[in-house]
Every structure is written in structure tokens, then in C-alpha cells.
Amino acid sequence: MFLRKSLGLAVALLGAASAHAGRPPELAGFERGRAVWLGTCQLCHAEPATGAPQLGDAEAWAPRAAQGKAVLYQHALEGFMGPLGDEMPARGANPALSDDEVKAAVDYMVRAAQPVKP
Template sequence: MNFSFRQFIFAAVATFTIAVPAVANDMTDEAIAERIKPVGSLYLEGEAPAVEVAASPRNGEAVYNSFCASCHTPGVMGAPKKDDADDWSARIAQGKDVLADHAINGFNAMPAKGACMDCSDEEIVAAINYMIAGL
């Protein structure tokens, strides 16, 4: 009985030692401001909504590293691996237009635009060109 009470006390002390600093970090002014910031904007009828414009288009390498590499580096669910001629040969034979269409609109396990919903079609094509550049 005494042994299990010691275990309980040890577990309680360990829990509070770990949990209290984590809660304290969540209570900083910056953390609170981040949690309560607006998630959207309201526009009244007749007002033009502000349009966010990207500073410049991302290059193929940047798009690949941010969105494509997680599947195309290890070949997840049949995704052709970057710079692997065997994986890409049949796909390239279909033509770049088919490659672009599949990448932009999705195909089999690949989501449309590789789940990069703010990527332009040109950025997706640049990512394809980056993946097959060495072939």
C-alpha cells in the first residue's frame, strides 16, 4: 500500500512539473493574441474584397520541397520518385500535357495540385519540370 502511494505522489509531481511550464507558455501575450486573432474578413455589399497577391511565383524547386517531396521522395502510394527514370518513363511518354493535367486536377491517389491550393498551374508545371529535369 505504501509503495503505490509513493508511485502516485511521484506521478503527480512529474505531471505538474511538465504541465505547468506548458500552460505558462500558452498564456503569453503573443500566444493569446495568436489564438484570438480574426480568422476571416467581413466585406459589406458594394465593397471590393482585398485580394492577396503573391510577391512572385515560386519556382519548381520551392513548390516541390514544400508540397511534393513528402510523397515523391519516398514514392508513397505509387508516386513517381524525383529523378527516377523507371518511375517517370511511362508518364513522360503520355506527354507533358497529360502530366500537367494529372498534377493540376488530381489522378488516382494524387490530390489536385498535390494539395497546394494556392499554387498556380504554372507553379505546378514548374514542379513537374523540376522533378523530371535530370531524366
Template structure:
């Protein structure tokens, strides 16, 4: 009888650990501001196709060398380029449904990833 009760308790403990482990992402907090968090979501959902592989020369997110010259232009110029298109990048990266504010958040996030 004791072994059965011990096994039941052990099973409950294992289930408890398994269930709490499934929700571990919900308990972590982001150190990003709300604007940068929104920018991160936009970049990961829309911009990574080009900015993860440098398609058409897009600077890779987090690559300081690729962002160095661009970052010196300042965020306002980069946001303007992203909104209106620049070089091979189409206006708003081809996502016309993004607002200018969302584009600004995305640019801000990408700059934050290279310490700007």
C-alpha cells in the same frame, strides 16, 4: 612583439576564411532556368512528402524507371493530371494555393530530373 602581430594577422586570416566559407552558397549559381529553379523550390517545399518516398505510388524525383511510363505521356498530360488530380494524387497535390503555372514548373522540374 613580432609574435603578437603575427598571431593577430593569423587570427584575421582565419576569421576571413570562416566568414567567406559561411557565404559559399551565395556565390554558387544554379544551372537551372528560372522556371525549373521555381519548380525545384515548389517540389522541395511541397511535393517531397510523397515524391521522395513514393507515397501512394508517387514517382520518386530522379527515379528514371518510375517516371518512364509517365514521361512518355508528355508534360501537358502530366500537368493536367497534377492540376486536376489523378489516381491517388489529389488535385494540386492537396495544395490548392498553388497556381496552375506553379504546378507546371514543379512537373517540369521533376521531368528534368529524369532527363525529360
């Protein structure tokens, strides 16, 4: 009984491991971006009072995304002052983040604001 249970668990774990290995790379980037977002960006991008465009707010993100990724990356990395005086601090005020981490978090927010495809 116990043996059968642990065998089942081992098979389940193996299955999970191989499913992980077979993941498309863009999903790995998405998860990385989400982790960075949870650790740093959500402080403002899940707090409307800050004036930051909120996660999943398609209306707020559409004109920003229309600027192109290069501009969004630059504003996230170097900081940006909006027309209403709301400040996006460089790297979300977390200098420990690498360029790639900041970019992954930008990608995550841009993607999260897109309508879900059926």
C-alpha cells in the same frame, strides 16, 4: 586591411548579382519548380510508400513522361487516380499553388528523372 576586405566582398556580391541576372530563363524555372517541389510535392514524391513516382527515378518517370507534358500537367492540376489506386491529389493537395507553380514542379521532376548528359 578592413577596407580591402569589404571591397573584396562588395566585388564578390556584385559578381554574384550580375551572374544571377545573366541566368538563362529555364534555370529560373527549374529553381522555382524545385522550391515548389520542396514545399509540397516531396511529401509523396520523396516517400516511396505513397506509390508516387520518386524524384530522379528514371524508370518510374519514363512511361509517365511519354504521355506528354499536357497530360502530366492536367493530372497534376486536376488530380489523378493511378491503376493501383494510388491517388495524385489535385495540385498536390495544396490549393494555394498557381497553375504555373504546379507546372514548374512537374517540369522539375521530369527533368530530374532524365539521365545526366556528359
